[in-house]
Amino acid sequence: MDYNRLSLELHEKFQWKIETKLKTPITSKEDLATVYSPWVAAPCMEIAKDTKLAKKYTLKGNTVAVISDGSAVLWLWNIGPEASLPVMEWKCALFKEFAWVNAFPIVLDTQDTQEIISTIKNIAPTFWWINLEDISAPRCFEIEERLKAELDIPVFHDDQHGTAIVCLAGLINALKITGKNKSDIKVVVNGLWAAGTAIIKLLLLYGVTDIIACDSKWVVSKSRTDLNNEKQKILNITNPNNISGTLSEAIASADVFLWVSAPKSLSQDMVKSMNTDAIIFAMANPDPEIMPELAYEAGAKIVATGRSDYPNQINNVLVFPWIFKWALAAWVNAITDDMKISAAQALAAAVENPSPEKIIPWPFEDWIAGLIAQSIA
């Protein structure tokens, strides 16, 4: 089937994927007077006295903003705000479909860090939560940090934290299957964009100690002189044995290989050079860096990808709807590191008998919602 064409036809047919819906109909002059002018003044005056009451009386209590500048969209990268709208709109649809959370897409006609921060701060009063999406690194790190510090509502960059949680969940089960221990394994992470950086930080928090970071072909090591601020920070927390060289050199004898950069090729020889029972997460979309059948042929024990037509699909739709649903219900102000690890453990535990073909649940197993909520509560 020509999925490109089918997708275009569906998008044209539906045009908007989400629409607004009234929770209560307005059918008479009396309705109009009670809820709109003049009596709408009653909640207005209450909120004017205490702005926190906006959560009680308005959509602020249940509405997430899905915000992007269109600079790092799928594998298409910098396609601009309008072209990123289909992704943001579906993300909002998934929030509703999986977790009954109201989410609305906002795409920004600027890619300037300061202007993005001030624009988001200016529109924040409508929302209960800011979900950053597909904003390129390293700007995404500063934007998230600044907004977290300057806003009184939660800010969450899903490409970082959602992806990291799903990866950790998969890794927990992969280690269980292979009998490897988190403090003994050598992990190579290739690609230091938003997701790769967040995965490294979460694995360290979880107790993995030996992580080697690579940006494209080269190991992030002390001998590098071309590291930007963000990569310097990564160097400070990775590469305990201070190895240097190429990706191929780093991968030799590694137990786990996580690839979260733009599509490149991972050769069978590189897989063969890894430790026994190698674990490979090849997460580029739409084509993984190595097709699972080739990786298995070269000796890999467990392979995960971003694709829905292979087992072990790493997709943050497994996490973000429920993280938000739970956080909205509990009205927390931030998702802490502990909550992220608990969510990953719950997601891993949701697979009853983990096997190389099933290290994580698939998105439509909706009972995992309760597990995640319980675990991070």
Place this chain on the structure above:
Amino acid sequence: MDYNRLSLELHEKFQWKIETKLKTPITSKEDLATVYSPWVAAPCMEIAKDTKLAKKYTLKGNTVAVISDGSAVLWLWNIGPEASLPVMEWKCALFKEFAWVNAFPIVLDTQDTQEIISTIKNIAPTFWWINLEDISAPRCFEIEERLKAELDIPVFHDDQHGTAIVCLAGLINALKITGKNKSDIKVVVNGLWAAGTAIIKLLLLYGVTDIIACDSKWVVSKSRTDLNNEKQKILNITNPNNISGTLSEAIASADVFLWVSAPKSLSQDMVKSMNTDAIIFAMANPDPEIMPELAYEAGAKIVATGRSDYPNQINNVLVFPWIFKWALAAWVNAITDDMKISAAQALAAAVENPSPEKIIPWPFEDWIAGLIAQSIA
């Protein structure tokens, strides 16, 4: 009944008045792959080639932003963004209820003119239309003008133009009933905020020639030395006989009195000093400047207010849903002056036998939608 309490209870019960709704459910892995990753890339790539296609493939084609800084809300004035949310949310609900247009509220944490303009420009790619709401004068004029010039989507300040259209509609029927002619009448407009200023401009375009503008107690005349830029512009187009003095002096022998400022008192003596068959629009909320029974007792022929419990309710819900619905269907880029006058004429014509108790339809006569659409097409 305690409407304040009832309103609070309803707002707390419903919390959010509008929610998001999926137009199509997502129920399988295949659905997810087709509409979300990876095949969502198809519309993304099309829009990247031509951003205008965002209207075809996304919610941009049918979504209005209702934007306020909370500086001129109802009769509560500057209550801030959070406290204005109930009004904006209901406005969005009315868009949906009356015209099936999707609208989303955005309230701004800034009242700085330049910052409002840049913030709205930055979030514009999501929307097909910017509806400005409850932004105080004179900032609202500059904000609307600048955005109109700098954005390629329509910008409409409903407090100005929606209100002006409903007022003109009421006036057209009031003149018919009293047998007065638009070019002979003396009209006094008191209150030069957003609505008053727009009413003056629209009446002039319609062919009314003798309009006297007042700001609170004083006539806007050449003898004034305290006029800001906007009021200077009003002076240039009003007061052809160059009268000066107080509101009481201006109102003597006037045919029409339009009051669109904050609540003040209009005395029976002032009404008595007007021409025979006086027409009074006392539109302050929640209490009009003079109660209709007192105005009639003092000799007024026709009285309109903003209240739903008296005849002749002047409410822009009579106009904005259909103006937008029609404009969205036709994908026009702006509502021109001609369209505004045509809409007012259609709204007036929608009352079959105008009488002093019925100069305009009421909001739930939904057949007026078609009339307005036809008239401005």
